[in-house]
């Protein structure tokens with residue numbers, strides 16, 4: 016769901032979908048595909064994104080995967096901070112040796 020404060024995001028998505036389905040754009044793509052190099056990941060579609068050398072579908076999927084990876088890294092970082100805080104609290108309570116031994120397991 017798109018927040019009401021960002022209506023331009025919704026209109027941008029509609030414009031992007033319309034542009035992708037435009038008959039002229041589709042015809043241009045068909046002409047270019049005749050001698051185009053195939054995407055190394057799917058080996059089914061032509062390379063369309065020069066920066067990655069992938070087709071647009073694989074490029075977007077890889078981008079989504081990198082975003083998911085970044086989210087996982089943030090969650091792992093939060094877990095590490097929480098574990099460190101718990102260890103520090105244990106030490107502050109005077110049971111540092113016991114907590115430290117457990118952390119080394």
Ligand SMILES: [Zn+2]
Pocket residue numbers: 054055056057058059060069070071072073074
């Ligand atoms: Zn591909």
